Amino acid sequence: METAIRLEVSPSADLARQLPRAYAAPGTVSVTCLPHHGPARTVAASIELARLGYRVVPHLAARSIASQAELHLFLQQLRDEGVRELFLIAGDRGAPAGPYSWSGQLMEDVKAFSEEFSLGIAGYPEGHPQLSAEQLRSGLAGKSPLASSMVTQMCFSTESISSYLQELHQAGSRLPVWVGVPGPVSVQKLLAMGARLGVGRSLKLARGTGMAKALLHGGDVMRYDSSGLIREVHQALDGHPLFAGIHVYSFNDLSRLPRFEGKIAWLPKPPVKTSTSQS
Numbered sequence: 692m693e694t695a696i697r698l699e700v701s702p703s704a705d706l707a708r709q710l711p712r713a714y715a716a717p718g719t720v721s722v723t724c725l726p727h728h729g730p731a732r733t734v735a736a737s738i739e740l741a742r743l744g745y746r747v748v749p750h751l752a753a754r755s756i757a758s759q760a761e762l763h764l765f766l767q768q769l770r771d772e773g774v775r776e777l778f779l780i781a782g783d784r785g786a787p788a789g790p791y792s793w794s795g796q797l798m799e800d801v802k803a804f805s806e807e808f809s810l811g812i813a814g815y816p817e818g819h820p821q822l823s824a825e826q827l828r829s830g831l832a833g834k835s836p837l838a839s840s841m842v843t844q845m846c847f848s849t850e851s852i853s854s855y856l857q858e859l860h861q862a863g864s865r866l867p868v869w870v871g872v873p874g875p876v877s878v879q880k881l882l883a884m885g886a887r888l889g890v891g892r893s894l895k896l897a898r899g900t901g902m903a904k905a906l907l908h909g910g911d912v913m914r915y916d917s918s919g920l921i922r923e924v925h926q927a928l929d930g931h932p933l934f935a936g937i938h939v940y941s942f943n944d945l946s947r948l949p950r951f952e953g954k955i956a957w958l959p960k961p962p963v964k965t966s967t968s969q970s
Contacts, residue, residue, distance in 0.1 A: 752782025
């Protein structure tokens with residue numbers, strides 16, 4: 692059974708040791724592919740977590756893959772470990788390392804290698820810092836036929852998230868959407884990451900409201916508590932045909948995850964999927 696929560700992590704050296712202390716298998720873990728890490732490190736970390744019993748969703752960044760042969764090697768390694776879901780992005784690398792300049796090309800080659808993989812794509816409730824609204828619409832139209840799900844960029848505004856899902860639905864999209872929110876991360880890191888990711892109006896709102904209320908006692912650093920946002924999102928989207936669940940950006944700040952999970956333990960879990968035999 693899959694819970695309504697997915698956790699995003701980066702492939703740090705001690706991830707396999709730290710994660711089980713904070714987030715138990717068989718939870719779903721999405722593993723990033725950052726330019727300074729590269730896809731090989733993402734694949735290696737994903738395999739390690741899969742062997743620990745996690746349901747793993749590796750990210751593959753198109754601009755960081757050097758060749759089709761390298762892509763095939765990664766896909767074979769992941770398939771051998773039972774990994775069947777990927778999250779494909781263009782990536783932040785300036786110049787492509789190989790033949791892939793955007794995620795649409797990568798999706799086509801993954802599907803040509805094996806139809807077994809389900810593919811997730813990114814959604815942007817508040818736009819993208821380097822792409823116009825028309826470019827985002829065109830890219831989504833090109834990728835959606837090969838995609839199985841969407842994960843939204845980190846957002847702090849229930850209104851923005853709700854409006855975005857409504858726009859997708861009205862445009863005919865049927866992709867399940869995982870809504871991206873921050874985990875219990877320090878405000879300093881959150882602001883730095885938000886600026887890099889291009890998070891817009893909702894980050895400014897959070898700075899003036901939610902973050903100010905998230906001061907912890909005991910002289911600790913200020914941390915943003917998204918449990919209230921998650922409740923608002925769930926109340927606004929419960930029953931929406933595209934809403935799949937919550938995608939938590941952890942930034943590998945794992946120490947407070949158990950307490951955070953306790954605050955959102957009320958989230959409903961999807962029913963267990965059962966198979967039926969036919970006579």
